[in-house]
Amino acid sequence: MCGIVGLFLKDKALEPQLGALLSDMLITMTDRGPDSAGIAIYGASEAGSGKITVQSADPAADFKSLKAALAKKLGVAVSVTIRATHAVIAVECGKLDAARTALKELRPGITVMGSGESVEIYKEVGLPKDVAARFKIGAMGGTHGIGHTRMATESAVTTFGAHPFSTGPDQCLVHNGSLSNHNNLRRELVRNGLRFETENDTEVAAAYLSHKLATGSNLGAALESGLSDLDGFYTFVVGTKSGFGVLRDPIACKPAVMAETDGYVAFGSEYRALVNLPGIEAARVWEPEPATVYFWEH
Numbered sequence: 001m002c003g004i005v006g007l008f009l010k011d012k013a014l015e016p017q018l019g020a021l022l023s024d025m026l027i028t029m030t031d032r033g034p035d036s037a038g039i040a041i042y043g044a045s046e047a048g049s050g051k052i053t054v055q056s057a058d059p060a061a062d063f064k065s066l067k068a069a070l071a072k073k074l075g076v077a078v079s080v081t082i083r084a085t086h087a088v089i090a091v092e093c094g095k096l097d098a099a100r101t102a103l104k105e106l107r108p109g110i111t112v113m114g115s116g117e118s119v120e121i122y123k124e125v126g127l128p129k130d131v132a133a134r135f136k137i138g139a140m141g142g143t144h145g146i147g148h149t150r151m152a153t154e155s156a157v158t159t160f161g162a163h164p165f166s167t168g169p170d171q172c173l174v175h176n177g178s179l180s181n182h183n184n185l186r187r188e189l190v191r192n193g194l195r196f197e198t199e200n201d202t203e204v205a206a207a208y209l210s211h212k213l214a215t216g217s218n219l220g221a222a223l224e225s226g227l228s229d230l231d232g233f234y235t236f237v238v239g240t241k242s243g244f245g246v247l248r249d250p251i252a253c254k255p256a257v258m259a260e261t262d263g264y265v266a267f268g269s270e271y272r273a274l275v276n277l278p279g280i281e282a283a284r285v286w287e288p289e290p291a292t293v294y295f296w297e298h
Contacts, residue, residue, distance in 0.1 A: 001151035002176040003029025003269045004163075006237040007277075008144040008244035008296050011263035014278070018043075019140030023132040025266070025273045026147040030128050032269055033151035036162035037131040038123025040172045040239055043142035045117045050093040052100060052115040053122070055086050055159060062107045063087050073102045084134045085159075086113065086122050093117060096169075111160065111197070116170030118143075118241050123162040143298060146239045148174035165203045167194065168210030170241035175202040176254045176269060177234035185229070205230060209238060223247045223293040237267055238295075245295035252290035259283040265296050 005025040009015055022039060045051065056062035059082065067080040070089065078099075079090040091099050096115055103110050114121035122135040128149045132138060148163035164172035179185075182201035185208060190196070194207045208230065212222035219238065223245050226236075235254040238245040246267055248256055259266045259274050261283045268274050271285070288294055 001032050001153075003032030003149045003273070004147065004174045004176050004235065004237050004267070005029060005269070005273050006144075006146040006174075006239070006244055006246070006267040008265040009263065010265070014263055015143060016141040018142040018145055020138040021277060022145045022147055023128070023137045024276050025268060026128045026149055027132065028273045028276075029149050029269055033149040034127055035150045035152050035157045036123065036125045036159070037128040037147070037149045038121065038162045038164050038174075039132065039137055039145060039147040040114065040119055040121045040164045040166070041137070041140050041142045041145045042118045042170070042239060042241065043120065043140065048092055049090055050096040050115065050117050051120060052089045052091070052096065052103070053086060053113040053120045054089060054103065054110045055113050056107070056110050057085070058109060059085050059087070062110050066107065069106050070099060070102055073106060074098055083122065083136065085124060086135060088120055114164075114166030114172055116241060119166070119170045119172060119239065121164055121166055121172060123164065124159050125157060125162070144239060144244050146172065146174050146237045146244070153178065160198050161200050163202055164239070165200070165206040167203065167207040168213060171206070171210050171213065171239070173202065173206040173209060173236055173238045175205055175234055175236055177232060177249070179205060179230055179232035179234065181231040201232075205234070205236065213240070219243050219245045219297070220293050220295045223295065227291050235269075243295055243297035245293065246288055247293055248288055248290050250291040256288050257285065258288055258294070259285045
């Protein structure tokens with residue numbers, strides 16, 4: 001089942017509304033998956049600065065004095081913005097990998113949701129309206145974002161089984177469907193140095209695309225290669241630092257609709273996810289074709 005949404009803004013005047021628009025789209029999809037929900041927001045970042053979004057089951061303990069502990073360990077300035085069970089750690093880009101290593105040592109109970117120059121990822125068990133309110137997503141601005149509300153079919157209902165999945169810098173993916181060859185792909189990707197946090201097939205799809213992007217493909221080419229390498233029924237919406245992509249499998253049995261105006265490109269599992277977007281009455285609306293790659297980049 002599951003409900004997925006995505007919004008890529010072409011009009012900078014809409015950027016302060018990204019979180020509010022995306023939250024509304026996802027809340028409309030609640031009945032497609034009430035187990036857990038998540039949203040990735042791509043926002044502006046300071047030159048040379050990177051972000052790590054982390055989650056803790058015990059934020060009062062794990063986030064206490066985290067800023068000071070990380071700054072001391074890394075020897076550079078660090079900022080920590082706490083949002084309920086999540087925190088966004090900002091540090092210079094060259095220290096992102098060192099910061100992730102330091103987090104494992106300093107706070108082993110913390111889990112990294114995603115990292116990069118612009119992405120922030122928030123996800124938890126619960127309804128989309130509650131997850132969006134908990135993290136104050138509606139107040140966030142940005143250039144593009146994707147979201148997911150989950151109906152679990154093949155793994156446990158947990159924070160870590162929720163989407164989006166992020167397996168590379170500024171990369172994430174949401175998925176409606178199931179992959180039949182994810183175990184074989186997982187083994188192959190592990191041999192290529194990728195690591196996995198869950199047994200979820202969507203994490204495998206995300207890692208597959210991350211591997212393709214890391215080895216020279218752009219988003220369009222990475223998605224195109226997935227048509228021959230990924231078996232199953234799926235609709236993917238993918239985010240990168242500069243772009244937003246959509247892919248449906250060759251049978252395309254999972255619902256999907258898109259809309260484009262001069263101000264944005266939007267995706268929803270159903271048209272009702274798009275009805276409150278500004279100017280939707282004048283948008284070009286279509287159902288994405290099977291086995292066809294769609295992507296936009298800033």
